[in-house]
Amino acid sequence: MHTTAPILAAGEIHVATIQIAGQAPYHLILLPDHPKDEVTHQAATEWAATVGGDLPTRPEQALLFAHQREQFDLDWYWSNTLHESGPDYAWYQNFYDGSQDYYYRGYELRARAVRRLPI
Template sequence: MSKAQFLAERQRPGEIYAGLILGKNGQPDYHLFLLEAKPKALLDWADSKKWAASVGGELPNRCEQSLLFANRQEHFEKDWYWSSEQNARNDDYAWVQSFGSGLQSSGRKSGKYRARAVRRELII
């Protein structure tokens, strides 16, 4: 199947194909789609997760953010964006990605950052 055929069959309106994520530890591989929707304001982590669900997606994890930075950086402001992952060492923090520098760090969950949502399609 060609990429054009795949996108015609699988990509939904308002989505941008971001690429393939390889599953780890026996998890399936999957395709990642970036949703075009953007919140109107900076949000804390909890509100970012609610917003992402309200537009039919989820916040990307850290691996997905790296792929988005590599493949679809032009669809982001050069700013920090929430990931779906909490910091394992401190429950008050979650991981964020800079789409200016490519760095990942953790931010206080009560802080205000940008958010984007993604959809995953498993390869089975």
């Protein structure tokens, strides 16, 4: 796949070009802002939309841990992925040790946003 580099706003980081079988390829871009404090999953989701992004998916978070770990505090960050057991739980990424787990959405964790630019 040949693509041109995306145009980035100040502070944005192009993380990867993603091609998943059966889906349209896209650029994954890490946005620079983040909430000052830890927030609930709902608040994190709403905040991400206000900065023109979305919380990363679980696979995207694993990619961010592998290639952009220095952009994160050594803490837990919400993903946009709800847990299969029900809508009251969502997955998170631990940027200290790379583990992923799920927690009650009312709990307060950190948040970062990404944007996906279709190719």
